[in-house]
Amino acid sequence: MGKALRLSEKWFRRGLWLVALVFAGFLIGLGGTIVGDLPKVEAPLRVDDFLDRTAAQALRSQVKEAHQAEQDAQAALEQARLQRAKARSENQAERETFNNWLAARQATQRAEHDPEVIARTQALDALKGRERQAQQAVEAQEQALLDARQGAQAAQQQLDALERGGYEKLAAAQRTVELRVFLYRLALTLPLLVAAGWLFAKKRQGTWWPFVWGFIFFALFAFFVELVPYLPSYGGYVRYVVGIVVTALVGRYAIVALNGYLERQKQAEALPDQERRKELSYDVALARLAKSVCPGCERPVDLKNDQIDYCPHCGIGLFDRCGHCSTRKSAFARFCHACGTQAA
Ligand SMILES: [Zn+2]
Ligand SMILES: [Zn+2]
Numbered sequence: 313m314g315k316a317l318r319l320s321e322k323w324f325r326r327g328l329w330l331v332a333l334v335f336a337g338f339l340i341g342l343g344g345t346i347v348g349d350l351p352k353v354e355a356p357l358r359v360d361d362f363l364d365r366t367a368a369q370a371l372r373s374q375v376k377e378a379h380q381a382e383q384d385a386q387a388a389l390e391q392a393r394l395q396r397a398k399a400r401s402e403n404q405a406e407r408e409t410f411n412n413w414l415a416a417r418q419a420t421q422r423a424e425h426d427p428e429v430i431a432r433t434q435a436l437d438a439l440k441g442r443e444r445q446a447q448q449a450v451e452a453q454e455q456a457l458l459d460a461r462q463g464a465q466a467a468q469q470q471l472d473a474l475e476r477g478g479y480e481k482l483a484a485a486q487r488t489v490e491l492r493v494f495l496y497r498l499a500l501t502l503p504l505l506v507a508a509g510w511l512f513a514k515k516r517q518g519t520w521w522p523f524v525w526g527f528i529f530f531a532l533f534a535f536f537v538e539l540v541p542y543l544p545s546y547g548g549y550v551r552y553v554v555g556i557v558v559t560a561l562v563g564r565y566a567i568v569a570l571n572g573y574l575e576r577q578k579q580a581e582a583l584p585d586q587e588r589r590k591e592l593s594y595d596v597a598l599a600r601l602a603k604s605v606c607p608g609c610e611r612p613v614d615l616k617n618d619q620i621d622y623c624p625h626c627g628i629g630l631f632d633r634c635g636h637c638s639t640r641k642s643a644f645a646r647f648c649h650a651c652g653t654q655a656a
Contacts, residue, residue: 332529334526335522336527344538347500347501347539347542350497350500357482357485359475361482362477362482363475368475371470374463382460385456385459395449396446398446399445399446400443497539501535504530504535505558508527508528511528512528513565585628589629589643592608606623606628607630608626609626618631618640629643630643634650634651635655636651636653637651
């Protein structure tokens with residue numbers, strides 16, 4: 313493919329590489345869209361799918377009710393505490409005034425005040441009784457709050473135990489779904505890679521090579537890049553194992569090709585000069601001469617030295633003389649550069 317010598321042909325080839333890249337780009341876009349749309353095949357899973365639903369529902373409403381009761385008890389407790397504080401301070405204030413009054417009375421020793429002492433003592437007792445009632449109300453609310461809190465905790469624990477089993481089952485089911493989704497994608501991309509390998513081996517130099525290369529780029533990208541976000545935890549193994557297999561196949565192919573080339577070259581070098589010349593295409597010969605290598609054996613030759621007419625490595629003729637004007641010219645040239653006579 314890199315042997316084109318005509319200027320337009322070179323540019324056509326560059327354009328065709330561009331076609332290959334653009335073709336690959338569109339294929340990659342299409343492939344990415346298809347690969348991305350694949351999970352829609354699966355319905356999303358929820359933990360409720362793996363629970364005893366009626367039991368879970370009952371426990372959840374139990375937890376909710378217990379929390380509500382807890383809140384109510386908390387509010388009532390705050391009210392009761394406020395009432396108790398009020399009763400306490402009333403009692404205290406009353407006791408203080410009574411004590412002062414009592415001290416004053418003892419000083420005066422007035423007997424007509426005795427019924428009032430009794431009345432005020434009774435009033436104080438009543439206040440004390442109210443304070444005690446308020447204290448009892450507070451204790452009752454504290455008990456109710458504790459009951460509600462413990463009830464909520466117990467229900468929550470039961471619910472947690474139930475849900476734990478559900479989450480385990482959910483995780484297992486999700487792993488299965490993940491694997492299935494990954495396998496769909498693998499089933500889509502792996503055949504592409506196989507097809508690309510076949511095209512590389514058989515068709516990469518055919519007439520339609522830009523499309524072949526475009527497809528090869530697409531298949532490699534789809535497998536080694538687009539598949540990556542969908543790999544399950546062990547998906548790396550799949551990718552690396554396939555990568556190793558592909559590299560081994562390409563490497564084996566290159567080694568076999570190298571040995572085949574060396575074998576062909578050896579056979580070609582054993583043929584007579586005239587036959588070897590026939591097998592070399594004009595453009596290939598010119599391209600090799602331009603790189604200062606022998607067109608027959610591809611080893612370096614000093615072409616500027618006008619004493620060298622034959623390759624010192626394989627013996628192929630590099631320069632000869634024109635049959636008409638005897639000018640020294642390249643043996644691969646079709647026409648004499650001095651007189652224009654066609655070479656024999
Ligand atoms: Zn040679
Ligand atoms: Zn000539």
